[in-house]
Amino acid sequence: MAERYSSFTPGGTAWFLQRVTAAFLIVVLAFHFFLLHFVNHASEVTLLGTQQRMDHIGYFLTMVLFLVAGAFHGVNGVYNALVNQGLSGTPKKVVLAVLSLAGLALVAQGTYVALVMAEMI
Amino acid sequence: MSTQQQEPESQESPQDPEMKGTESPQQRRLREKQEGMVEDQAEKEAEVEGETVHLKVFRYDPEIADKQEPRFDDFHVPFEKGMTVLDAVMYARDEFDSSLTFRHSCRQAVCGSDAFFVNGKQRLGCKTQISDLQQPVRIEPLPYQEVVKDLVVDMDHFYDQMHAVEPYFQNDDTPDSSDLEEQRQSRENREKVKMSTRCIWCGACMSSCNIAAGDNEYLGPAAINKAYKFAMDDREPEDVKEHRLRIMEQEHGVWRCQTQFSCTNVCPKDIPLTEHIQELKREAVKKNLKFW
Amino acid sequence: MSQSYNRGLIEDFGRWKEFSAGMWAWIFHKFTGWMLIGYLFTHIAVLSSAIAAANGETMMIAGEQVNAYTGTIQGLEGLFIIRVLEVGLLAVAVFHILNGIRLLMVDLGVGLTAQDRSFYASLVLTGVITVASVPTFLSGVGL
Numbered sequence: 439m440a441e442r443y444s445s446f447t448p449g450g451t452a453w454f455l456q457r458v459t460a461a462f463l464i465v466v467l468a469f470h471f472f473l474l475h476f477v478n479h480a481s482e483v484t485l486l487g488t489q490q491r492m493d494h495i496g497y498f499l500t501m502v503l504f505l506v507a508g509a510f511h512g513v514n515g516v517y518n519a520l521v522n523q524g525l526s527g528t529p530k531k532v533v534l535a536v537l538s539l540a541g542l543a544l545v546a547q548g549t550y551v552a553l554v555m556a557e558m559i
Numbered sequence: 560m561s562t563q564q565q566e567p568e569s570q571e572s573p574q575d576p577e578m579k580g581t582e583s584p585q586q587r588r589l590r591e592k593q594e595g596m597v598e599d600q601a602e603k604e605a606e607v608e609g610e611t612v613h614l615k616v617f618r619y620d621p622e623i624a625d626k627q628e629p630r631f632d633d634f635h636v637p638f639e640k641g642m643t644v645l646d647a648v649m650y651a652r653d654e655f656d657s658s659l660t661f662r663h664s665c666r667q668a669v670c671g672s673d674a675f676f677v678n679g680k681q682r683l684g685c686k687t688q689i690s691d692l693q694q695p696v697r698i699e700p701l702p703y704q705e706v707v708k709d710l711v712v713d714m715d716h717f718y719d720q721m722h723a724v725e726p727y728f729q730n731d732d733t734p735d736s737s738d739l740e741e742q743r744q745s746r747e748n749r750e751k752v753k754m755s756t757r758c759i760w761c762g763a764c765m766s767s768c769n770i771a772a773g774d775n776e777y778l779g780p781a782a783i784n785k786a787y788k789f790a791m792d793d794r795e796p797e798d799v800k801e802h803r804l805r806i807m808e809q810e811h812g813v814w815r816c817q818t819q820f821s822c823t824n825v826c827p828k829d830i831p832l833t834e835h836i837q838e839l840k841r842e843a844v845k846k847n848l849k850f851w
Numbered sequence: 852m853s854q855s856y857n858r859g860l861i862e863d864f865g866r867w868k869e870f871s872a873g874m875w876a877w878i879f880h881k882f883t884g885w886m887l888i889g890y891l892f893t894h895i896a897v898l899s900s901a902i903a904a905a906n907g908e909t910m911m912i913a914g915e916q917v918n919a920y921t922g923t924i925q926g927l928e929g930l931f932i933i934r935v936l937e938v939g940l941l942a943v944a945v946f947h948i949l950n951g952i953r954l955l956m957v958d959l960g961v962g963l964t965a966q967d968r969s970f971y972a973s974l975v976l977t978g979v980i981t982v983a984s985v986p987t988f989l990s991g992v993g994l
């Protein structure tokens with residue numbers, strides 16, 4: 439069972455980050471829902487309103503961090519669920535690559551949109 | 560309905576003079592059979608009076624033509640106060656169908672050989688009261704292990720996982736035997752590992768685990784609990800503990816646990832398995848954070 | 852092992868009536884997690900209309916000429932089905948948050964013996980919060 443003795447920790451870091459992002463998401467997701475459905479109604483959202491909110495650097499950074507945390511948490515969650523079901527070998531590597539690319543694309547596109555909303559580009 | 564074998568395997572009679580004269584239940588069954596004392600099962604069941612228990616027992620035997628297709632057999636055994644599931648299947652075997660096969664030994668929740676799937680839950684036959692169950696009592700072999708015959712499952716994979724965690728005390732630095740014959744453990748430390756030491760290797764937990772079912776390499780609750788017992792033992796040196804955590808934090812170790820509590824719910828020895836697995840996860844994370 | 856019999860997935864979904872609290876919590880958490888990540892992708896796609904809007908694209912909504920972002924969002928929000936789906940999303944998110952807190956507690960080893968009750972509490976609370984939010988979510992939309 440030599441493979442059991444490797445010194446790195448597959449899973450351990452990801453497990454820990456999944457919990458850390460979860461703790462962060464509790465706060466931000468609740469805030470997000472509250473702000474955009476109860477304080478401002480979603481049906482009354484306009485480009486102007488969005489731009490005003492995104493002009494605050496704190497709000498802008500929170501939203502980008504929200505995106506990164508959510509993307510990692512969600513994509514890692516899906517990957518984990520598949521490994522739990524016994525995914526292994528080449529399919530596992532392929533799934534990891536596809537999910538990572540999807541997550542990166544999500545973060546890239548989301549950040550681009552956020553920059554546009556904040557009128558930074 | 561009954562599937563009586565004509566030629567049960569014969570056993571040599573005991574050589575030990577002390578044992579001569581006493582008759583084991585199996586020998587009695589064989590003798591009765593030869594003497595034609597075993598009546599038809601239907602006849603026997605008709606004789607049973609008073610309260611009976613209705614059992615539905617899983618039957619399968621690859622070596623017997625009419626048992627190759629798995630099925631359930633019905634048995635009606637007389638109820639007695641305090642009767643366990645194991646008592647009931649033993650009665651069914653001794654009185655109705657001697658080919659009914661299952662493992663058992665101690666009859667007191669110590670040997671761990673009679674975990675069955677009873678009314679949809681992994682339970683220890685000898686520790687489960689018939690009076691606590693709804694009838695008919697449906698008795699099947701443990702899920703997710705291959706069935707060898709009737710209620711007997713192949714335990715090899717379970718034992719492999721148990722051995723994979725090095726379930727033995729490791730300390731090169733033992734005290735000189737001239738001044739100490741025992742390696743004493745503190746009371747507090749003993750208390751900490753107390754529950755984890757109770758495992759009887761019955762396999763109920765592994766069989767209840769949805770993740771172990773999907774991921775064949777997952778160590779499973781019992782093996783992780785076994786590792787916990789040693790990792791938390793203060794008498795093992797720090798580097799051995801680290802080595803144990805390294806085994807635990809492999810991809811198919813503790814991280815696969817999804818805290819479904821299935822194992823904790825079925826463990827006949829009430830070991831808080833989920834709690835132990837969670838503690839090892841935290842220990843592994845702590846160790847790695849220290850590393851950074 | 853040629854001489855043994857594999858019964859396949861005995862305990863799986865065919866036996867769902869026998870699942871315990873922890874198992875249901877796992878299934879619901881999984882389901883809600885997948886819904887949320889699915890939604891996140893959709894969400895960013897919809898919000899990407901801000902890029903078109905910044906390039907000066909406009910569209911007609913309720914007889915008015917508005918920018919592409921405002922128009923897309925208000926067009927969607929004007930649909931009854933979208934409002935219903937939003938209530939569903941809220942329920943999914945609230946359950947995932949509440950059960951997520953429960954799981955974090957379990958990870959910290961807090962209140963393990965109450966894990967079944969905390970799951971039922973998450974369910975009930977999700978129901979209450981969702982029902983209480985329906986008026987807000989459905990305000991100002993016709994069938």
Ligand code: HEM
Binds near residue numbers: 512947
């Ligand atoms: C708001 C607070 C949130 C909390 C407290 C939370 C908590 C958790 C926790 C603890 C897990 C780990 C389950 C496990 O591995 O045992 C998890 C899984 C997951 N979460 Fe979240 N989460 C939150 C938000 C989100 C969001 C916003 C998304 C979507 C982007 C998401 C998607 C997922 C997915 C896909 C899984 C994997 C589910 C599975 O096992 O199939 N979660 N969540």
Ligand code: SF4
Binds near residue numbers: 763765780784826827
């Ligand atoms: S931990 Fe409990 S259920 Fe699992 S093998 Fe040991 S005694 Fe049996």
Ligand code: FES
Binds near residue numbers: 665672684685
């Ligand atoms: S017969 Fe030994 S544990 Fe049940």
